[in-house]
Amino acid sequence: MAFTIVIKHLESDGKNYEGEIPEEELDLRLHDELLHPSGPLQYRLWIEKHEENLLLQGELSQIYRCECARCLKSFEYEATICDWHGFVALEGEESLPINNDTVDLTAVLREDILLVLPQHPVCGQDCQGMVSQVDSAAVSDDEVEATGSSPWAALDDLKLENDKD
Numbered sequence: 001m002a003f004t005i006v007i008k009h010l011e012s013d014g015k016n017y018e019g020e021i022p023e024e025e026l027d028l029r030l031h032d033e034l035l036h037p038s039g040p041l042q043y044r045l046w047i048e049k050h051e052e053n054l055l056l057q058g059e060l061s062q063i064y065r066c067e068c069a070r071c072l073k074s075f076e077y078e079a080t081i082c083d084w085h086g087f088v089a090l091e092g093e094e095s096l097p098i099n100n101d102t103v104d105l106t107a108v109l110r111e112d113i114l115l116v117l118p119q120h121p122v123c124g125q126d127c128q129g130m131v132s133q134v135d136s137a138a139v140s141d142d143e144v145e146a147t148g149s150s151p152w153a154a155l156d157d158l159k160l161e162n163d164k165d
């Protein structure tokens with residue numbers, strides 16, 4: 001089910017909405033091979049109508065299965081926005097289409113959960129990258145530099161520079 005609300009339900013007062021949008025309804029179109037949704041987008045929201053606008057606030061979260069950009073290990077990532085605020089216009093150029101007094105808010109939630117996904121998912125801060133560099137072709141170009149030398153080598157370089165002073 002997409003996330004739709006009936007506008008007249010909000011005429012007198014705000015209302016709580018809690019539920020989930022299945023990943024197939026979200027239409028995420030992720031172009032990142034390292035990120036795959038592994039569950040629905042869950043929402044817990046308080047929605048108020050102020051004149052011809054909806055104000056949304058609450059929490060969004062969704063579990064993703066990621067592949068580490070450095071070592072390609074698979075791990076779970078929970079994308080969460082704890083104090084989310086959304087704004088939806090019901091009139092004017094930026095407004096969402098209204099059918100039978102019902103408006104679909106799925107896209108609004110989708111756009112914001114996309115913003116908190118990691119650009120380069122990494123399994124952990126201490127990830128050492130690929131143990132063997134044989135498979136380095138699988139790592140995208142902009143990651144090669146980061147994984148090419150160990151963090152210790154970079155640290156040694158720093159120390160050497162400091163010693164010169």
Ligand SMILES: [Zn+2]
Nearest residue numbers: 068071123127
């Ligand atoms: Zn890793």
